[in-house]
Amino acid sequence: MLYAIIVGLIAGWLAGVVMKGGGYGILVDILLGIVGGILGNWIFGRLGLSSGSGVLGSIIVSFIGAVILVAVTRLLRRA
Numbered sequence: 001m002l003y004a005i006i007v008g009l010i011a012g013w014l015a016g017v018v019m020k021g022g023g024y025g026i027l028v029d030i031l032l033g034i035v036g037g038i039l040g041n042w043i044f045g046r047l048g049l050s051s052g053s054g055v056l057g058s059i060i061v062s063f064i065g066a067v068i069l070v071a072v073t074r075l076l077r078r079a
Helices: 002-019 026-046 054-077
Strands: none
Touching: 002 026, 002 054, 026 054
């Protein structure tokens, strides 16, 4: 659980920095990172890709998923 929170925090923060904007705050960044990890793993699985093992692979996959989630939430907020 602690591992998922730490990876989620890093991935959510990175996604917020890359996507530029006001951010959603630390708790939402963690949640976006954790859910992004689930989404990223699902996407990678569907594409037949592997993130490898270790923290760096987990952060990369979570980051990609979190960026997708941030983009979708921003689109929904504008609508």
